[in-house]
Amino acid sequence: MRMNLRQAGAIALALTPGIALHAQADDYPKLSPYTAIRWTDAGPQPQVRVEPDGDWFEPVSIDDVAVGDVLVFCKKRYAGKWQKRFDEDLVQVLSEMGHPPGKTVKLVLHGIVTDEVKILDAAPLTRANRDAIMAAKYGPERAGREPPRVRRPHAHAPAPQFAFLAERIKTTAESARLTARAAAADLDQLEWHIEHTYAYAKRADFDYRTALDTIRLGLGDNISREFFALQLHKFMCLFGDGHSGLRAPLARGYTSFLIGDDRGRLFAYKPDRSDFLDPDYPYLLGMDGRRVDEWLAAARRLVAAGSPQFVAQQARRTLRYVAHLRAELGLPAGDTLRVELATRKGGATRVVELPLARRRPLYGRWPRGEAKRLDQNIGYLRIERMADELEFLDELVAHMHRFRETDGLIIDVRGNSGGSRDALRTLLPFFLPPDGPPRVVNVAAYRLGKDQDADFPQGYLTNRFLYPADWPTWTAAQRRAVQDLSAKFKPEWELPAGEFSAWHYLVISPVRHRKYFHYRNPVVVLMDTACFSATDIFLGAFKGLRNVTLLGTPSAGGSGRASHGGVLRHSGLRFRLSSMASFLPDGKLYDGNGIHPDVLVRPQPTDALGRTDTALEAALRRLRR
Numbered sequence: 001m002r003m004n005l006r007q008a009g010a011i012a013l014a015l016t017p018g019i020a021l022h023a024q025a026d027d028y029p030k031l032s033p034y035t036a037i038r039w040t041d042a043g044p045q046p047q048v049r050v051e052p053d054g055d056w057f058e059p060v061s062i063d064d065v066a067v068g069d070v071l072v073f074c075k076k077r078y079a080g081k082w083q084k085r086f087d088e089d090l091v092q093v094l095s096e097m098g099h100p101p102g103k104t105v106k107l108v109l110h111g112i113v114t115d116e117v118k119i120l121d122a123a124p125l126t127r128a129n130r131d132a133i134m135a136a137k138y139g140p141e142r143a144g145r146e147p148p149r150v151r152r153p154h155a156h157a158p159a160p161q162f163a164f165l166a167e168r169i170k171t172t173a174e175s176a177r178l179t180a181r182a183a184a185a186d187l188d189q190l191e192w193h194i195e196h197t198y199a200y201a202k203r204a205d206f207d208y209r210t211a212l213d214t215i216r217l218g219l220g221d222n223i224s225r226e227f228f229a230l231q232l233h234k235f236m237c238l239f240g241d242g243h244s245g246l247r248a249p250l251a252r253g254y255t256s257f258l259i260g261d262d263r264g265r266l267f268a269y270k271p272d273r274s275d276f277l278d279p280d281y282p283y284l285l286g287m288d289g290r291r292v293d294e295w296l297a298a299a300r301r302l303v304a305a306g307s308p309q310f311v312a313q314q315a316r317r318t319l320r321y322v323a324h325l326r327a328e329l330g331l332p333a334g335d336t337l338r339v340e341l342a343t344r345k346g347g348a349t350r351v352v353e354l355p356l357a358r359r360r361p362l363y364g365r366w367p368r369g370e371a372k373r374l375d376q377n378i379g380y381l382r383i384e385r386m387a388d389e390l391e392f393l394d395e396l397v398a399h400m401h402r403f404r405e406t407d408g409l410i411i412d413v414r415g416n417s418g419g420s421r422d423a424l425r426t427l428l429p430f431f432l433p434p435d436g437p438p439r440v441v442n443v444a445a446y447r448l449g450k451d452q453d454a455d456f457p458q459g460y461l462t463n464r465f466l467y468p469a470d471w472p473t474w475t476a477a478q479r480r481a482v483q484d485l486s487a488k489f490k491p492e493w494e495l496p497a498g499e500f501s502a503w504h505y506l507v508i509s510p511v512r513h514r515k516y517f518h519y520r521n522p523v524v525v526l527m528d529t530a531c532f533s534a535t536d537i538f539l540g541a542f543k544g545l546r547n548v549t550l551l552g553t554p555s556a557g558g559s560g561r562a563s564h565g566g567v568l569r570h571s572g573l574r575f576r577l578s579s580m581a582s583f584l585p586d587g588k589l590y591d592g593n594g595i596h597p598d599v600l601v602r603p604q605p606t607d608a609l610g611r612t613d614t615a616l617e618a619a620l621r622r623l624r625r
Helices: 005-011 067-088 090-096 127-138 160-166 180-197 208-217 225-237 292-300 308-318 322-329 390-402 422-431 476-488 534-542 605-609 614-624
Strands: 036-039 046-049 057-062 104-111 117-124 177-179 222-224 258-262 265-269 283-287 336-342 349-355 372-374 378-382 408-412 439-446 504-508 523-527 548-552 562-567 574-578 580-583
Touching: 036 067, 036 127, 046 067, 057 067, 067 090, 067 127, 127 562, 160 208, 160 225, 177 180, 177 225, 180 208, 180 222, 180 225, 180 562, 180 574, 208 225, 222 225, 258 308, 258 605, 265 283, 265 605, 283 292, 292 308, 292 322, 378 390, 378 614, 390 422, 408 614, 422 439, 422 504, 422 534, 439 476, 439 534, 476 504, 523 534, 523 614, 534 548, 548 614
Parallel strands: 378 408, 408 523, 523 548
Antiparallel strands: 036 046, 046 057, 057 104, 104 117, 177 222, 258 265, 283 336, 336 349, 372 378, 439 504, 439 580, 562 574
C-alpha cells in the first residue's frame, strides 16, 4: 500500500517550528530544487520532478524536515496562499520555519510508479528550476522576471546562404501578428538559451548568429506568428539534432498515399498497405510536373540535418505535406495532385490525378508482429516501443524464458523510435557472460545551466541511468569498467571547456538472479532507419557482443535528451533543446552517425505491403546455417 506524505514523513526527522522571521517575500531568493510540481486531488498533495522530463516523486522531506510538516506550516502561516508559497517560495517557507537552506538541500523522494525511495544529498537550489515552475503555471507572460536575452551588435545585411529562413511563403491563414520589436526580442531570448543551455550549440559548423540576424532583417514592420514559427523551425533544423526544435503549423492537404524507398527510387503505396498505388506503375517520378528530387529538396528544409539516413527518411516522409511543399516550390494551391508514376523497369510512365487527403496518412508501427517461436526452433522477440511499464518489462523477461531452449533468437526493433532505456537494462544481462565484466554502453555529458556545478555528486542524467565516474553507488566491478574506459575514451567532438558536466556513464552488469540466465546461442537484431533515441542506445549496447549480429539498415542517430527549452515570451512558441552530448564508448556521437549494422540488408518494396520480409528472411537464413 502506498504511504501518504504524512506517513512517509515519519522517516524524516520530526519538526519543531522555529521562530518566524519577519521579512518580505521579495527578500528571499527565488529558488527551487524541483523542475516541476503538480498536485493530486487527494489532500491535495504535491508531486515533483527533480529533472526535466524525469520521473515524478512524492517529496518526503527537505533537509530532514518532513514535507507533511512543511504543508501544515504553510496552511497555518499563509492561509489561502499555502500552495502558492510551497510552489514558488520554498526558501522563504523553510527560512520562516527556522530551517534556512544553503545552496543545496537534502531531498528524500518516494517514487510514484516504482515505489523506490530516492535520496539526493545535495540537490541544487536554482533560479532556473523556479522559473520553469512559474512558466508552467502562468505561461510566458507571467513566468517571473523578464526572460534572459542576448544583447549584441547585429548584421546589417542578410547572409545569402540563409536567405530561405526569412522567406514568407503563403501556406497557412495568418492569425496573430507580432511586431518586429517583439519578434526580435524572441530571437534574442532563443539565442540566449542556445548559447547557455543547448548541448549541441557548437557541434555543427553552423553560424547560428548570422542565421538569426538574417531572420531579424526580414521581419519588416511585423510578421504573423505562423511565418515566424516556420522560420524558427527551419533555423533549428540546421543544428542537425532530431531531439531539438520548434514546431510550426503546416498547411493542411496531404498525399493520399505513403512513400517508400527502394535503393534511391521512391515508390507509392496505399495507407492500408493493401497494394501499391498502381501495381503496374509502382515508382514515383514526380508531382505537379516537378521531379521528385525537387520535392525532396524542399522537404529537407523541414528536417533536422542529422545523419544522411535520418535526413533521407524524414524528407521522404515529409513529402506527404503537399499543400505546404507546393508553397515552398512556388506551385499553385489546389484540391488535387498530379502524380507521375513509372513501371519497375522505368520505361513506361503514366500520370494520375488524385484528390488531396484531408488527413495525413500514417505509417504506423511497422512491421507488425508479436513474439513467437518460429520454425526450426528460432525465437522471435518483437519490440515495437521502448516502454518503462513494469508489465512490459516483465513480459520481456517472460519471453526470454520461453526462448531459453531455442537454437537462435531474433530481436526485432525495426520501426522503434525510442522511449525509455528500461528495455535495454532488462534484456542486455541475458546476453552478458555471468562471470564477465560490466559493459559500459553510453558516455555522455550534461550541458550545465547557470550556477550548476560540473561535479554534482549525484550527476545530472539519472533518468537516463547515466552517473559520474565517482558515483558512490558503483560496485567495484562497475567502477573498474568505468575507469578502464575513461582512460582510453576519446570523443570525436571535444566539448567546449567549462560548459559541460563531468562525464557520465551507463553501465550494465551481468545479473546473478534466478530470473536471469545466459543466452549462449546466436542472436540477430533487426534494425532500420526508423530506430531512434533510446533504440539507438539499445543497438549500440548490443553491437559487438559475442554471437550477436545487427542486420538491416543504419539507425537514425539521436541521443540528445531534449529537456532544456522554454516558451518565447511574445510569440508563445515552445522550443526544445538537447541537454546532453551523447557518445558511443568508441567516442563517436550518436547524433549525426547512428548505429550501422554488421550486415546491410535493404528492404524490398513488397516488404512495405507485408508480402515479404527481406530482413527477417536473411536473419533466418543466417541462424539456420
